[in-house]
Amino acid sequence: MEITVDQMYQIENNGHAMGFLKKFMMENAGAAAVRRLVEKFDVTSKNILIFVGMGNNGGDGLVMARHLSGYGAIVTIQLLGSPDKIKTEESSWNWSILKKMPSVKLLSGDNLHFDFIPDVIIDAILGTGISGEIREPYVSAINYINNSSCFKFAVDVPSGLDPQTGETANIFVKSDMTVTFHKMKQGIPKRKDLTGELYAEKIGIPPEAEEGVL
Numbered sequence: 279m280e281i282t283v284d285q286m287y288q289i290e291n292n293g294h295a296m297g298f299l300k301k302f303m304m305e306n307a308g309a310a311a312v313r314r315l316v317e318k319f320d321v322t323s324k325n326i327l328i329f330v331g332m333g334n335n336g337g338d339g340l341v342m343a344r345h346l347s348g349y350g351a352i353v354t355i356q357l358l359g360s361p362d363k364i365k366t367e368e369s370s371w372n373w374s375i376l377k378k379m380p381s382v383k384l385l386s387g388d389n390l391h392f393d394f395i396p397d398v399i400i401d402a403i404l405g406t407g408i409s410g411e412i413r414e415p416y417v418s419a420i421n422y423i424n425n426s427s428c429f430k431f432a433v434d435v436p437s438g439l440d441p442q443t444g445e446t447a448n449i450f451v452k453s454d455m456t457v458t459f460h461k462m463k464q465g466i467p468k469r470k471d472l473t474g475e476l477y478a479e480k481i482g483i484p485p486e487a488e489e490g491v492l
């Protein structure tokens with residue numbers, strides 16, 4: 279069953295109100311995404327570059343970084359903004375854990391020059407919160423991703439694709455694999471040319487959180 283983006287936010291809020299906090303959803307989302315990635319790709323000693331936006335899509339990317347480090351990957355995060363401008367509590371919480379993990383390299387701002395060639399790029403820039411045309415520094419990050427020939431993995435939805443309508447913004451990521459969360463959003467499967475292999479993974483939200491929504 280496909281759901282709307284509005285329904286997803288309502289379900290998420292209901293689950294949170296039940297006590298299944300968004301930070302737990304985020305943890306499960308990042309862990310489920312990593313499970314799919316490592317099934318496909320041996321990440322041991324591989325260079326993984328994660329572009330992280332300032333909302334909760336970025337937060338999922340931060341969770342992935344921690345898990346991938348545990349799998350022996352060499353992880354670099356490029357936060358697309360300043361750490362003090364991270365927009366949500368759960369994403370900031372994950373950033374603060376990573377600050378205690380020298381195994382993960384943390385970069386921030388809009389300087390997109392790296393001293394390595396990534397084997398995998400993770401797009402955790404924008405998810406269901408997208409609105410309007412893509413702005414900098416996200417535009418440059420999306421260009422960087424699309425100009426790279428490595429394996430590309432999209433968190434929840436390729437950034438720049440509207441998960442409700444399936445329409446694209448001025449610029450958008452073309453990925454090899456996409457993992458969306460809880461249930462498929464209506465617009466995503468319309469653009470399999472952008473998602474690559476597409477999966478919807480459960481993230482522990484109680485089914486009761488759907489009551490009155492679906």
Ligand SMILES: NC(=O)C1=CN([C@@H]2O[C@H](COP(=O)(O)OP(=O)(O)OC[C@H]3O[C@@H](n4cnc5c(N)ncnc54)[C@H](O)[C@@H]3O)[C@@H](O)[C@H]2O)[C@H](O)CC1
Nearest residue numbers: 290303304333334335404405406407408409411412413434
């Ligand atoms: N579905 C779930 O149960 C869960 C989903 N999770 C992940 O959270 C994101 C949605 O997070 P949200 O913070 O609402 O939105 P985004 O991260 O997509 O982005 C919002 C952020 O981006 C800025 N922005 C919006 N449009 C643009 C634009 N065109 N150009 C530049 N910047 C833009 C805006 O200002 C906001 O700050 C969902 O996709 C999942 O990945 C959670 O982990 C919890 C479980």
Ligand SMILES: [K+]
Nearest residue numbers: 401404435437
């Ligand atoms: K994304």
